[in-house]
Amino acid sequence: MKKTRIIAALLAAQALFVSCGSTAGTEGTNDSTANDSDTTPVTEEVITAEKKLGKRDYGGKTFTILGREYAKLGNLPSYEFDTESENGDIINDTVYQRNRAVEDLLNVKITAIQNTGGVTAIENSQMAGDGAYNLIWQHVNDMSSLFQKGLLSDYNEMPDIDITKEWWNQLATESLTINGRCYLQMNYIPFTGILLSHSLYFNKKIAEDNTVGDIYSLIRDDKWDFDTFASLVKLVSSDVDGNGVYDENDKYGLLCSHGTSGIAFPVAMGTKPINVHADGSFELTMNTERNQSILEKLVSLTTDNSVYLLTDYSRENELAVMFSNGKSLFYSGFLTDSYQFFRDMDNDFGLIPFPKYDNTQKNYITTVTGGTGLLGIPKYLEDREMTGAVIEALAIESLNRVYPVIFETVFDNKLLRDDESREMFDLIMDGLEIDFGRTFKYAAYSDLIPDLVAKGSTDLSSAAAAQENAAREHYQTIIDLFFQSEE
Numbered sequence: 001m002k003k004t005r006i007i008a009a010l011l012a013a014q015a016l017f018v019s020c021g022s023t024a025g026t027e028g029t030n031d032s033t034a035n036d037s038d039t040t041p042v043t044e045e046v047i048t049a050e051k052k053l054g055k056r057d058y059g060g061k062t063f064t065i066l067g068r069e070y071a072k073l074g075n076l077p078s079y080e081f082d083t084e085s086e087n088g089d090i091i092n093d094t095v096y097q098r099n100r101a102v103e104d105l106l107n108v109k110i111t112a113i114q115n116t117g118g119v120t121a122i123e124n125s126q127m128a129g130d131g132a133y134n135l136i137w138q139h140v141n142d143m144s145s146l147f148q149k150g151l152l153s154d155y156n157e158m159p160d161i162d163i164t165k166e167w168w169n170q171l172a173t174e175s176l177t178i179n180g181r182c183y184l185q186m187n188y189i190p191f192t193g194i195l196l197s198h199s200l201y202f203n204k205k206i207a208e209d210n211t212v213g214d215i216y217s218l219i220r221d222d223k224w225d226f227d228t229f230a231s232l233v234k235l236v237s238s239d240v241d242g243n244g245v246y247d248e249n250d251k252y253g254l255l256c257s258h259g260t261s262g263i264a265f266p267v268a269m270g271t272k273p274i275n276v277h278a279d280g281s282f283e284l285t286m287n288t289e290r291n292q293s294i295l296e297k298l299v300s301l302t303t304d305n306s307v308y309l310l311t312d313y314s315r316e317n318e319l320a321v322m323f324s325n326g327k328s329l330f331y332s333g334f335l336t337d338s339y340q341f342f343r344d345m346d347n348d349f350g351l352i353p354f355p356k357y358d359n360t361q362k363n364y365i366t367t368v369t370g371g372t373g374l375l376g377i378p379k380y381l382e383d384r385e386m387t388g389a390v391i392e393a394l395a396i397e398s399l400n401r402v403y404p405v406i407f408e409t410v411f412d413n414k415l416l417r418d419d420e421s422r423e424m425f426d427l428i429m430d431g432l433e434i435d436f437g438r439t440f441k442y443a444a445y446s447d448l449i450p451d452l453v454a455k456g457s458t459d460l461s462s463a464a465a466a467q468e469n470a471a472r473e474h475y476q477t478i479i480d481l482f483f484q485s486e487e
Contacts, residue, residue, distance in 0.1 A: 046400060047167075049393035050105055053160060057107045058386045065112040066121060066133045067190070068373060080191045081112035081137070091191070094405045102393045108386065110394075118142055122378060126151050131382035135375060135391055137190045143374040144184070144440050148481065152183040153377040157486075159388035167392075167399040172374075172434040178276060178482035184374040186434055188398035189391075191406050195336045196372040197432060198264035200354050205347040206251075206329045210235045215352060216420040219427070222359050226269060226294075229330075229355040230301045236329045237306040246305050248318070252328040253306035255319045259369070260332035261302055261309055262450020266294050267367040268354030273437035273446035273471070280479050284471055285437075286448055287464035294357065295460050298453050311454045317341070323349075334369060335428075351421040353428050364431045367438075374439070440478045445471035 065081045079092055086093040099110045115121050118138035123146075125132040136143070136152075146152050155163050156177075163173045169186040176182050186193050202215060212232050218224045233253035240250045271291055276282045285291075302309045308328070310319060316333070320341040323331035331337075332354075342349060353364035381387050407425070438446050445467040452463060 047165075047396060048400065049102060049396045052396060053105070053389055053393055055105055056389060058383070058389070060107055060109060061383060061386055062109045062111060063134045063387065063390045064132060065110070065135045065137065065189075066118055067112055067114045067137050068118055068139065069114050081189070082110055090405055091402075094401050095191075098394070098397045098401045102390060102397060105393060106386070106389055108390055110390070119145055122146055122151055123149070126378060126380050129380055131378075131380055133378050134381065134387045135189075135377060137373045137375055140372060140374050140439060143376050146376060147183045147440075148478070150481075151379050153379050153381070153384075154486070155182045155185055155377065156180060158377060158391070159385045160392045161388045161395075162392070167395040169432065169434065171432060175434055175436045176439060178436075178479060179278075179280060181482050184376055184439060186368070186372075186374055187395045188403045188406075189375065189394050190373060191398070191402050192336075193368070193372060194403070194406060194429070195334075195339065196369045197335045197428060198260060198354070198367055198369055199333055199335045199337070199428065200264075200352050201323065201331045201333065201338070201342075202350050202352060203323070203326060203329055203331075203347050204350060206236060206326065210329065212329070215350065216424070219352060219364075219424070222356075224353070224355045224364075225358045225361075226265070226297055226355045227358075230297065233301060233330060234304060234306045237304075246308065248308070248322060248327075250308075250327070252308045254301070254330045254332065255308050255323055255328040256302070256310075256332040257313065257316045257319060258309070258311040258450055258454050259313060259316070261298060262447070262453040264332055264354055264367055265298060266291070266449045267433065267435070267438075268365045269294050269357035270361060270365065271449065272435055273441065274475055276436055276479065280483055282475060282479060284445070284464075284468055284475075286445060287461055287468070290357070291449065292458070292460050295449055295452055296458050298449070299456055299458050302453055303456050309454075348418070350418065351424050351428070353424060353431065364427050365433050366428045366431050367433050367435070374434070437475070440475070442467070442471045442474040445474075 067081050079095055081095070082099055083092050083096045086096050102108070103110055118136060119142045122133065122136060136146070138146075143152075155161055162168075163177075163182060163185060164170070167187055172184070172186045173182060176184050188194065202212075206212075207215065212235065215224075215232075218228060236251060236253035237246075238251040239246060243249075246252075269290075271286075271294060273284065273286050274282050275285050301307055308319075308322070310316065317340075319331060320333055320337040322328065323333070323337075324341045324345045326347055338349075338351070353366060356364060377387065377391070441447070445464070448460065448463050448467070452458065452460060457463075
C-alpha cells in the first residue's frame with residue numbers, strides 16, 4: 001500500500017470514528033490528499049464496510065474470534081481482536097472503535113478468546129457442532145493441520161467475502177488458491193501479521209564509518225542484489241576483544257539466525273519448494289541450478305568472519321540486542337524487533353528489503369516468518385451469512401483504520417527514523433509473500449536450504465534427492481484435498 005493510500009485511509013477512518021457510537025460508520029469521504037513529496041493532490045476513494053455491505057440486523061448474535069498467544073511477540077499488544085474499552089492507547093482504541101463500528105453496522109457482538117491450544121479447541125467445537133467460533137487465527141502449522149482435517153471453510157464459498165479485494169492479502173489469495181478454493185488467508189484483522197514479517201536493517205553510523213554508500217539508491221535503481229549485499233557485509237569484521245575468537249563481543253557485517261539466513265534470503269531470491277499448476281499437477285522445485293547457486297552464496301557468506309550466525313531459534317532475540325548495541329552493519333530479523341528492541345537505539349538505523357537474486361528478478365520479496373498465523377473459518381457455522389458479513393466488514397475496517405494507525409503511530413512516528421525507511425516499508429508490504437509450499441510444508445524438504453546453511457554444506461542435490469519421494473507424496477495429499485468433493 002502506498003503512502004497516499006495510507007493517508008486517505010487514515011482520513012476516512014478519522015471521519016468514521018466520529019460516528020461510530022450509536023450508528024454505523026459513514027461512508028469515507030473522497031478527500032484530496034498529497035504525498036509529503038508531491039505537489040499534486042491525490043484523490044482516492046476509500047471503500048468502507050457500510051458502502052460494501054450496507055446496514056444489516058443480525059439480531060445481536062455473537063461473533064467469536066479464536067486468537068492465539070505467542071511468546072515471540074514479547075510485549076507487543078495482545079488486544080488485536082477485541083478490547084473492552086478505550087484507554088488512551090491509540091492501537092487499543094482503534095481496535096475498540098473498529099469493532100464497535102462493525103457491531104453497530106451489522107447488529108452483532110464481537111468477542112475474542114486467546115488460546116494456545118487452538119487446534120484442540122476447534123476440533124472439539126466442530127465435533128460437538130456447537131459453532132463456538134467464527135474466525136480462527138493460529139500458528140501456520142496449526143492452520144495447515146486444521147485444513148488437512150477438513151475443519152475449515154472455503155473463503156470463496158462464504159457470503160459477502162471477496163478475497164480478490166485489497167483488504168485481503170493478494171499474494172496469499174494467489175498462492176493459496178487451488179481449484180478455485182482457498183482455506184487460509186491473511187489481512188489486517190490481526191495486526192501482528194504485519195509485524196511478523198522478516199526484515200533487514202542497517203546501522204547508519206557503521207555504514208558511514210565504512211564508506212558503504214547510499215543503500216537506498218541501490219534499492220531504487222534495482223541494483224540491490226545478493227552479491228552487492230554480500231560485498232558490503234564483508235566490509236565490516238572486527239575481533240573487538242582481541243581473543244582470536246569471533247563471538248557476541250565482536251563487530252560484524254551481518255547478524256542473522258538459522259531461520260532468517262536460510263529462509264528469508266532464499267525466499268527473497270525466489271526460492272519455492274513446489275510449483276503448483278491450475279489442474280493440480282505440480283513440480284518439486286528445490287533441486288535447481290538457481291537454488292544451488294543461492295545455497296553456495298549463503299554458505300560462502302555465513303561462514304565468513306564478517307557474519308555472526310545463530311542456529312538456535314530460542315536465542316534470536318540476542319541478535320536484536322546485539323544490533324541495538326551497535327555490533328553490526330546489517331541485521332536480518334523481524335519487524336517486531338524495531339518495536340521491541342530499537343526504540344532507544346543510539347545509532348540511527350534504516351529498514352530495507354532483502355536483496356534480489358539479480359536485477360532480472362522483478363520484485364523485492366519478503367516472507368512472513370514461520371511463527372506467524374493465518375486466518376481460517378471453521379467448517380461448521382451456525383450462521384454463515386452473518387459470519388461472512390462480519391469477517392468482510394472487519395477486514396475492510398482493519399485496512400481503513402488499524403493498518404494506518406500501526407504505520408503512522410508505531411512505525412512512522414516512533415520507529416522509522418527517515419523518509420527512506422517509510423518508502424522501504426511500502427516495498428516490504430507490497431512484496432509480502434505467503435507461499436503454498438511453505439504454508440503446507442514438508443519441513444525436511446522445504447527447509448533444506450536453512451538446514452544446509454546451518455551445517456555449512458552445499459550438497460543440495462543429494463539432500464533434495466533423499467527427501468523428494470516423501471515430499472511428493474505429502475504435497476499430492478495436500479493438493480488432492482482441494483479437488484475432493486465438498487460435503
